[in-house]
Amino acid sequence: MNLIKQTIQITKILLLAISFFTISSCQKKDLTKDIGEVLTLCFDEKGSITDNGNNTEISFIDLVEDSTCPEGARCVWAGRIVVELKINNSESIILGLGDLLTQANPPVSNAKDFGNYKITLVDAGYGRKGNKGVEKRYYVKIRVDKK
Numbered sequence: 093m094n095l096i097k098q099t100i101q102i103t104k105i106l107l108l109a110i111s112f113f114t115i116s117s118c119q120k121k122d123l124t125k126d127i128g129e130v131l132t133l134c135f136d137e138k139g140s141i142t143d144n145g146n147n148t149e150i151s152f153i154d155l156v157e158d159s160t161c162p163e164g165a166r167c168v169w170a171g172r173i174v175v176e177l178k179i180n181n182s183e184s185i186i187l188g189l190g191d192l193l194t195q196a197n198p199p200v201s202n203a204k205d206f207g208n209y210k211i212t213l214v215d216a217g218y219g220r221k222g223n224k225g226v227e228k229r230y231y232v233k234i235r236v237d238k239k
Contacts, residue, residue, distance in 0.1 A: 130214055130235050135228045141209075141236040148209065148236060151178040155227045160190060162224055173216045174200055175232055187213035187234075210237050 123139035125131040131139045133152040140147045154176035161167035172190030179185060188200040203212040215233040218224050 135230045153178045
């Protein structure tokens with residue numbers, strides 16, 4: 093009987109550990125993508141987009157706003173996520189998703205031009221429900237295309 097209890101406890105611990113690592117939205121991954129591919133960055137992470145030998149470095153440096161409706165809540169306004177990215181360690185751009193027209197001052201868009209490229213915020217989020225508002229748990233998915 094003790095062997096069965098031990099086996100059940102070990103199984104529970106293993107399942108808990110597996111679910112913890114599976115649920116985590118920001119895991120180490122390939123941080124170099126070709127132009128046109130989607131690059132996923134966790135908060136405070138730097139990646140690069142390559143285009144015929146030219147690299148454009150992009151960093152996710154700030155969660156400016158997350159007014160999205162929390163999971164399970166009833167909201168009148170859908171809200172939005174607004175993030176700040178740093179390009180080539182110099183210029184910062186603000187991109188957002190969701191309701192980008194209401195109370196947007198200055199106006200926010202999901203895409204911005206940068207030189208010969210267009211940088212688009214494809215997705216942004218925080219993974220698990222308990223991560224909402226915890227900046228270091230957020231991720232962004234961006235795509236860089238030629239104009």
